[in-house]
Every structure is written in C-alpha cells, then in structure tokens.
Amino acid sequence: MSTPFRINCLVPDLPAPQEVLPFLQEMHENRWYSNFGPLVKRFEAELTAFLERENGAEGCHVATFSSATTALELALKAMNLPAGSNVLVPAITFPATALVVINAGLTPVLADVDRETWELSPAIANAALAQDDYAAVIPVAAFGRPVESVVWSAFQKETGVPVILDVAAALGQQDIHKDLTYCFSLHATKPFGVGEGGLLVSGDEALITLSRSLSNFGFQGSAGVVQQTGTNAKFAEYFAAVGLVQTARWKEVSGRRQAVLDQYLEGLKKVGNTVTLQQGTGDFIPAVFPVYVPGKAEALVARMNQASIQTRRWYLPPLYDHPALAHLPYADKETDTPFPASEELRNGLVGLPFHAFLSNEDIEEICDLVAEVAA
Amino acid sequence: MSTPFRINCLVPDLPAPQEVLPFLQEMHENRWYSNFGPLVKRFEAELTAFLERENGAEGCHVATFSSATTALELALKAMNLPAGSNVLVPAITFPATALVVINAGLTPVLADVDRETWELSPAIANAALAQDDYAAVIPVAAFGRPVESVVWSAFQKETGVPVILDVAAALGQQDIHKDLTYCFSLHATKPFGVGEGGLLVSGDEALITLSRSLSNFGFQGSAGVVQQTGTNAKFAEYFAAVGLVQTARWKEVSGRRQAVLDQYLEGLKKVGNTVTLQQGTGDFIPAVFPVYVPGKAEALVARMNQASIQTRRWYLPPLYDHPALAHLPYADKETDTPFPASEELRNGLVGLPFHAFLSNEDIEEICDLVAEVAA
Numbered sequence: 001m002s003t004p005f006r007i008n009c010l011v012p013d014l015p016a017p018q019e020v021l022p023f024l025q026e027m028h029e030n031r032w033y034s035n036f037g038p039l040v041k042r043f044e045a046e047l048t049a050f051l052e053r054e055n056g057a058e059g060c061h062v063a064t065f066s067s068a069t070t071a072l073e074l075a076l077k078a079m080n081l082p083a084g085s086n087v088l089v090p091a092i093t094f095p096a097t098a099l100v101v102i103n104a105g106l107t108p109v110l111a112d113v114d115r116e117t118w119e120l121s122p123a124i125a126n127a128a129l130a131q132d133d134y135a136a137v138i139p140v141a142a143f144g145r146p147v148e149s150v151v152w153s154a155f156q157k158e159t160g161v162p163v164i165l166d167v168a169a170a171l172g173q174q175d176i177h178k179d180l181t182y183c184f185s186l187h188a189t190k191p192f193g194v195g196e197g198g199l200l201v202s203g204d205e206a207l208i209t210l211s212r213s214l215s216n217f218g219f220q221g222s223a224g225v226v227q228q229t230g231t232n233a234k235f236a237e238y239f240a241a242v243g244l245v246q247t248a249r250w251k252e253v254s255g256r257r258q259a260v261l262d263q264y265l266e267g268l269k270k271v272g273n274t275v276t277l278q279q280g281t282g283d284f285i286p287a288v289f290p291v292y293v294p295g296k297a298e299a300l301v302a303r304m305n306q307a308s309i310q311t312r313r314w315y316l317p318p319l320y321d322h323p324a325l326a327h328l329p330y331a332d333k334e335t336d337t338p339f340p341a342s343e344e345l346r347n348g349l350v351g352l353p354f355h356a357f358l359s360n361e362d363i364e365e366i367c368d369l370v371a372e373v374a375a
Numbered sequence: 376m377s378t379p380f381r382i383n384c385l386v387p388d389l390p391a392p393q394e395v396l397p398f399l400q401e402m403h404e405n406r407w408y409s410n411f412g413p414l415v416k417r418f419e420a421e422l423t424a425f426l427e428r429e430n431g432a433e434g435c436h437v438a439t440f441s442s443a444t445t446a447l448e449l450a451l452k453a454m455n456l457p458a459g460s461n462v463l464v465p466a467i468t469f470p471a472t473a474l475v476v477i478n479a480g481l482t483p484v485l486a487d488v489d490r491e492t493w494e495l496s497p498a499i500a501n502a503a504l505a506q507d508d509y510a511a512v513i514p515v516a517a518f519g520r521p522v523e524s525v526v527w528s529a530f531q532k533e534t535g536v537p538v539i540l541d542v543a544a545a546l547g548q549q550d551i552h553k554d555l556t557y558c559f560s561l562h563a564t565k566p567f568g569v570g571e572g573g574l575l576v577s578g579d580e581a582l583i584t585l586s587r588s589l590s591n592f593g594f595q596g597s598a599g600v601v602q603q604t605g606t607n608a609k610f611a612e613y614f615a616a617v618g619l620v621q622t623a624r625w626k627e628v629s630g631r632r633q634a635v636l637d638q639y640l641e642g643l644k645k646v647g648n649t650v651t652l653q654q655g656t657g658d659f660i661p662a663v664f665p666v667y668v669p670g671k672a673e674a675l676v677a678r679m680n681q682a683s684i685q686t687r688r689w690y691l692p693p694l695y696d697h698p699a700l701a702h703l704p705y706a707d708k709e710t711d712t713p714f715p716a717s718e719e720l721r722n723g724l725v726g727l728p729f730h731a732f733l734s735n736e737d738i739e740e741i742c743d744l745v746a747e748v749a750a
Contacts, residue, residue, distance in 0.1 A: 014406075020399075024392035027392075028389070033563035066571070066608075068607075069592070069607035070606065070607060095592055096607065099601070099604050188408035188410075195409055196408075196611045218474070218699055224688075225699075226697040227698050229478065229699050230474065231445065231475070231478060232441070234571065237570070239613075313599075322600045322602075323600060
C-alpha cells in the first residue's frame with residue numbers, strides 16, 4: 001500500500017496470487033463464482049473445524065457474508081427485535097457497530113467503556129440495564145482484544161437480554177461459547193484477512209440459517225420466494241479461495257504477528273509506567289496496536305509523523321462525536337458526564353504500526369519515540 | 376456449474392485465472408485489496424470510457440459497489456427522500472428492486488408492466504402519478520432489455536419525479552442519458568460479469584459521491600467521521616482486476632452472445648405466432664432469454680425438464696406473491712385487477728438457456744421443443 005510514510009501502520013499479510021491460483025482454476029472450471037458455491041461451502045467447513053481446534057467452538061454453525069458489517073446487520077435483522085428498540089453499544093468502537101443497529105431499524109444507545117480493557121464491560125451493561133430496557137447488547141472486542149465469552153454468556157442468561165458480539169478483529173484469538181453469537185471480519189486489514197468478508201458463528205442454527213437467507217435477498221426454501229426482506233451480502237467464491245489458503249497459512253501468519261508483539265513488549269519496557277497497554281496484551285495478539293499515553297496522543301502522532309512513521313487513531317473520535325451519530329441516546333442518563341473513560345482515552349490512544357513486515361529496527365525506533373514523548 | 380441438466384440455462388463467461396493473474400500480482404505488490412485501491416480507480420476510469428464509447432454516456436460519473444442491490448439501495452439513501460414515501464416499481468422484476476426501497480426506509484408501490492416490453496412504461500407510471508404522490512420511479516430493464524432513456528428523461532422533466540433506473544442486466548446495451556441515474560450489475564451471471572459487483576452511473580456527481588461515501592460507512596472528507604449512516608458495500612480490488620480483463624474481452628463476449636441470439640432468432644422462425652419474444656429482441660442482445668408461450672409455461676418447463684434442459688422462471692412469481700412483499704400497496708387503486716398484464720405473463724414466460732457455451736445443435740433442439748409445446 002503506497003503511502004507517504006517510511007513505516008506504514010498496517011500492511012495486510014495475504015497469500016501471493018500463485019498460492020491462490022489452484023483454487024481459482026477450480027472455481028473457473030466449476031464456472032461458479034458466487035451464490036454459495038463449492039469453495040464457499042468448503043471454506044465454511046474449514047472455518048468450523050478451525051474454530052473448534054483453535055477457539056473451543058463446539059456445536060457452532062458458521063456462515064460467511066460480504067463483510068462483518070453486513071453479517072452483524074443481518075444477524076440483528078434475523079433476531080427480529082421490536083422496531084426501534086434499544087441496543088447497547090460502546091462509544092469507543094469502529095462506527096459500523098452503531099451503523100448496523102440503525103440500519104436494522106433499532107436504536108443504538110451509547111455506553112462508556114472500561115478504563116483497563118477499553119471495552120464495554122458486563123458491569124457497564126448491567127448499570128445500563130438498571131436504567132432502561134434493552135433488546136440486545138453488542139460488546140466489542142476492541143482492537144482485537146477477545147471478550148470474555150463465559151462472563152457474557154452468564155450475563156445473557158441472568159438478564160435474558162441477547163448478547164451479540166462484535167469481535168470483528170479477533171478471529172483466531174476469540175474463544176467461542178455456543179450460547180452466544182459472534183461476528184468476525186475477514187477484511188484485508190484483519191489478522192485473518194481475505195480481502196472483503198465477514199463471518200457469523202453461533203450455536204443458534206436457526207439464526208445462522210435466517211441470516212444467510214437474508215444475505216441472499218431473503219429467499220428461503222426451493223419455492224424461490226422472498227420470506228423476509230433481505231439484501232445482497234453474499235460472500236464470493238474468490239474470497240473463499242483466498243480463505244482456504246489463509247487457513248493453511250494461519251500458524252505462519254500468527255507466528256509473524258507474535259514475533260512483532262514480543263519485540264514490542266520488550267522494546268516498551270524502557271518507556272516506564274507513563275504508557276499503558278490494553279489489559280491482557282501479551283495473553284492475546286491484538287489486531288492493531290494502540291498505546292495509551294495520557295493526554296499526549298497528539299504529541300505522539302506529531303512526533304511519529306515527523307519521523308515518517310504512520311499512526312492511526314483507531315475508533316476515534318468516540319461515536320457521540322460523529323455527525324451522523326451525535327443524536328443517539330446515552331446509556332447513563334443520571335449524570336452530565338456519561339463517558340468519563342472514553343473522554344480520557346480519546347486524548348491518549350494512538351495506534352502504532354503493527355504488521356508482519358516490521359523489522360526489529362523499526363520497532364526499536366518506534367519504541368524510542370514513544371519513550372521520548374511519554375517522558 | 377454442476378447441475379443435473381444436460382443443457383444449463385446460464386453459464387458465466389468470465390476470464391480464465393491466468394488472464395487475471397498479472398492484475399492480481401499488481402494488487403499483491405500494492406498490498407491493497409479493498410477500499411478504493413488503484414485497480415478499482417482504474418476500472419472505474421475504463422468503465423467511464425467504455426460507457427462513453429459504447430452507450431453514448433457523456434458527462435457521467437461512475438462508482439462501483441459490492442453489488443447492484445447495494446448500489447441501488449445506497450443511491451436511494453443518498454437521494455434523501457422523505458421517510459416512508461412512495462416509490463413506483465414494476466411487479467415483474469427481480470425482488471431486489473423492491474427490497475432496496477424497503478431497506479432505504481421507503482414504500483415500494485407495485486405497478487403492472489407493459490404487455491409488449493414486459494417493463495414498467497412511462498404510460499403506466501403517468502397513470503400511477505395521476506392517482507397518488509411518488510418520491511421516485513424505478514423503471515427496470517427487464518431481462519436486460521434496455522429502457523428508453525430519452526423517454527424517461529422527458530418523464531422526469533415533465534413530472535419532477537426523480538427516475539432511477541434498475542438496468543442491472545443491461546450493461547453494454549443500455550444507452551445513457553446524463554439526466555438520469557442508472558444501476559448496473561456485474562454479477563457473474565450478467566453479460567458483463569466479474570463475480571459480485573454493481574455500478575452507479577449518473578451525471579449527478581454529488582449523488583455518485585454521496586453514494587460512494589455510504590458504501591464506506593458514510594465517512595466523508597479527511598476528518599474520518601461519519602456524516603450520514605452508511606454500510607460496507609465497497610467493491611474489492613479483485614473484482615476490479617477481473618473487470619479490467621472483461622473490458623478488454625467485451626467485443627469477444629458480446630460476439631458470442633450475438634451469435635447465440637442470431638441462431639435462436641433463426642430457430643424460432645419455425646414456431647410461428649404462438650410464441651412471442653420481448654419487444655425489440657434482436658435490436659438488443661438480452662441478458663437472459665425468456666419466451667412467452669401464453670398459458671403454456673408449465674408445459675414448456677416440464678417438456679424441457681424431460682429433455683434434461685434447464686429453464687428458469689425469471690422474475691416469477693410477480694412481487695405481490697412473495698410473502699415478504701404481499702403487503703405492499705398497488706399503484707392502480709381504481710380496479711380489482713391491478714395487474715392484468717403481469718397475470719397473463721406469469722402463465723407464459725419461460726427463460727430458455729442463453730449463454731456462450733450453447734452449440735447450434737443445442738439451440739436447434741430447444742427451438743424444436745418450444746415448437747412442439749407451442750403447437
């Protein structure tokens with residue numbers, strides 16, 4: 001990806017065309033390029049096995065979509081929640097988390113995030129439920145940090161409110177509990193990237209089947225009629241071809257990401273306590289690499305720019321500062337400052353370069369600059 | 376495409392992977408696989424030139440999308456019509472024409488089609504406008520038969536009601552008038568297929584720019600904030616790579632389709648007046664090949680099945696018989712039989728095999744069977 005930077009923030013780790021070619025030849029011989037073809041079916045089967053092997057998914061069903069955004073939107077539509085009802089989402093997330101709620105005819109209600117995990121927590125969700133009714137909650141695996149499935153499963157059981165997890169960036173890291181529904185992204189910039197694509201994983205087979213039907217206009221059964229209003233959000237054969245190669249490359253891809261993470265954790269030892277990482281970093285490999293330098297985000301971005309190193313302010317500004325979302329209601333109605341953690345984080349979070357093509361020298365240089373600004 | 380039929384109804388004519396490979400290598404070297412990359416930009420530029428050269432498009436802007444369905448939906452959203460307002464659509468069309476209207480928060484109102492063109496006509500639209508208010512009209516290029524741009528442009532000017540054309544199957548055949556907005560499909564099964572994809576073409580640059588922004592979540596400008604609620608409906612680099620090859624293959628692909636059409640027109644001479652083709656067939660190359668055998672559709676399908684020849688009942692049943700659409704209002708409120716032409720056509724329309732891989736013998740056999748049933 002050609003940018004004016006010497007060190008890019010994010011470089012996809014996708015297979016070379018020659019590796020994909022045998023699958024493309026198969027696709028071409030089948031003359032089947034979309035609409036749930038043989039490669040898509042095989043990729044879904046391989047993903048099911050992958051999630052069982054890597055992430056403890058048992059008794060789960062898997063469906064592919066054109067993107068995580070469309071997958072999450074169609075899952076919400078398939079849940080057939082009352083029109084306009086409240087859905088809890090964190091204020092610090094990629095905007096799509098709230099956009100899909102609006103597109104599904106529901107009302108996103110914005111909640112603060114936890115100061116340590118930078119995610120919507122069950123404690124925050126419980127506080128929201130004490131103030132208002134919710135039809136669903138969408139916790140987010142922020143920056144690829146896996147959410148705690150066991151805790152959210154218990155939350156769903158206790159409250160009776162369906163939990164659907166926007167774990168877009170956490171494929172491979174996220175443990176799976178069959179009581180919950182997960183939405184993953186296969187976008188090129190994600191750790192498990194194919195180009196464009198998304199994934200629903202759930203023990204609820206009816207939900208998966210209906211969501212898939214909605215990705216094909218809402219056609220159901222052999223009669224060729226539309227049973228519920230859908231759209232075109234089908235995952236194409238080409239992306240399944242890339243996905244079949246990515247499944248085989250996963251250990252290699254993860255290994256490269258682990259090495260970059262290890263190098264960062266070593267390099268950041270020198271910066272001291274003024275720089276904070278997302279809670280648990282190291283127990284998981286994140287999708288992107290935000291550091292929290294309280295009040296100094298702009299200074300760090302400026303210093304990196306000066307050195308021709310690209311940074312990204314992932315998930316910022318918070319949702320309530322996007323013109324299209326500024327009208328949305330807040331979960332905490334009993335205070336004038338409903339987003340204390342989000343307000344702090346917005347002034348300190350900076351995404352550092354994090355991809356397989358960084359050299360040890362790159363990472364050392366980046367850590368030195370972080371130390372310089374944080375000092 | 377593996378089906379139980381000896382002769383398939385529709386076989387995509389897409390390039391072999393080896394032809395696409397140089398573009399895939401370029402994409403991989405760029406490490407840019409989606410999000411308006413260099414190949415997408417180049418393909419959009421080539422399409423603009425193609426439409427100028429082939430279809431008289433002057434002063435038009437072109438944007439690519441994940442599908443024609445998402446393109447049409449986002450164009451409707453970009454028009455910012457009053458919520459719930461009426462949009463006129465024909466009852467004989469692919470269901471997506473109505474689904475996108477619902478998804479855009481508007482009300483599809485179903486109209487009958489013309490007995491000869493099998494399309495929504497300006498006369499039918501004028502009759503609808505005499506009975507009710509409409510925020511937009513969506514004429515459809517049924518089965519790939521191009522709509523009359525000059526006539527619809529005049530209709531739009533006279534009535535002040537915006538016309539947005541669902542010409543999904545008519546790329547290459549459809550003449551372009553810059554006062555109107557056109558939506559084309561690039562789905563694998565279309566004459567100009569790439570796999571999955573759609574296209575908006577319009578002289579209205581602001582509409583194209585906003586629609587494109589809505590395909591990227593609604594992000595606008597460099598501030599990285601969402602200005603209007605969008606989704607992910609981006610066209611991927613891979614499909615642009617295929618598209619760049621298809622643009623170069625167009626004369627060859629069209630030539631094969633013309634030869635099949637010519638052979639059909641010759642073969643069908645023997646069936647006499649009991650079989651009707653869509654008005655003007657021969658002046659254009661259709662996308663699929665429906666014949667009208669009054670009252671004998673089921674008999675023809677059965678006879679073809681018996682001979683292991685696949686047929687398709689494209690666009691049937693009419694929209695008002697789909698469970699998800701049965702509640703929609705009708706345009707003609709002054710009669711108990713609002714769809715006389717649609718009701719006749721539904722019992723006679725059968726899509727015959729129509730693709731580049733049919734032999735002269737295949738077509739002769741098909742025409743003989745049509746003659747047998749129609750006699």
